[in-house]
Amino acid sequence: MSWDDHHSLSERLAIEADATNRTGDIVRAQDLFARAATEESAALDALPQEKLRTRGITAVSAVALWFKARDYVAAERLANRCLEDPQMPHFAQKQLRESGSPNTALVLLAPQSPIGAGQEIDWGLTSDDDAVFTVTGVGVLSEENAGKLSRVPQSIFVMKGNPFCNL
């Protein structure tokens, strides 16, 4: 199969995963994201070395999909493999490095008690034990980002490996 075959299948699976996510079926959505990530990774492997821009975009997409599938091991493994490739374009290197960094998420629900750095929180979307993240910091919402929201969030947490980055 070609890059386009794998990539087109990945896109369809990711669209279905997003739609499934919105229905609340998180487990099935994760499975679909994992299948999308597998296809995008295969698309990356199907590309010749000289397709630099396509390789960069596809690599970043595949890692992002592994994060959405909450398979952080696969995400990190692929990101590291791509970063070892000296031909990987600069923009992709930058995004791949940032993919393993703490990132920011809005939390719209009020926690039962105050949460600070170092505490673990259960994301609460599923009963899956993996949905627990360590808070590395608590942030302040900028006026600009607050204006984009239909509801004012209660808290902003910075979390390592957070797949729900929305800022």
Place this chain on the structure above:
Amino acid sequence: MHERHRGLTQALATSYQEAASVCLNRFHASPLEITLSDSGAEMTAQLRWLTPDARMLGAWANATDTTRNGAYCCVIAGVELLRSLVAVRRAETGTGSDYYVGPPGSGQTDLEDCLRLEVSGVSAGDYPDVRRRLTEKVAQAQRGDSSLPALAGVIGFSAKLLIVEDVQEES
């Protein structure tokens, strides 16, 4: 739109068009003449849309989602008109706000001709608000990556203004 834009399915294009009609309906009636500005050069274009009914307005009651999706519709259409570029694929980066665009026919075997497109919409602001948002989007695109060519596009639904600008690399 889905017939020309490989990055849009029919369902997605229909959804974006519905959102755009709701956004425009907040302030205007169809047809409407708007200003298109591309790196300082201005032209006008006429927008036509079906007036949304009560059901559609209810379905698009979330203002944030509606403005974002309406902006995708208008900015992607504007980039096609101004630059002859079409949406090739959605960027799967987790930031959730941009597309890759390229010449018609691109994206079938690779993405070598593609540019990043940062999209934003301003619902109720006036001309300076739309300009200010464009400045923010350009800065965001510059921070996002500096070696992949990018465009930023902002639609002001109330302001009747769509601006597209190249994102210059940070020096």
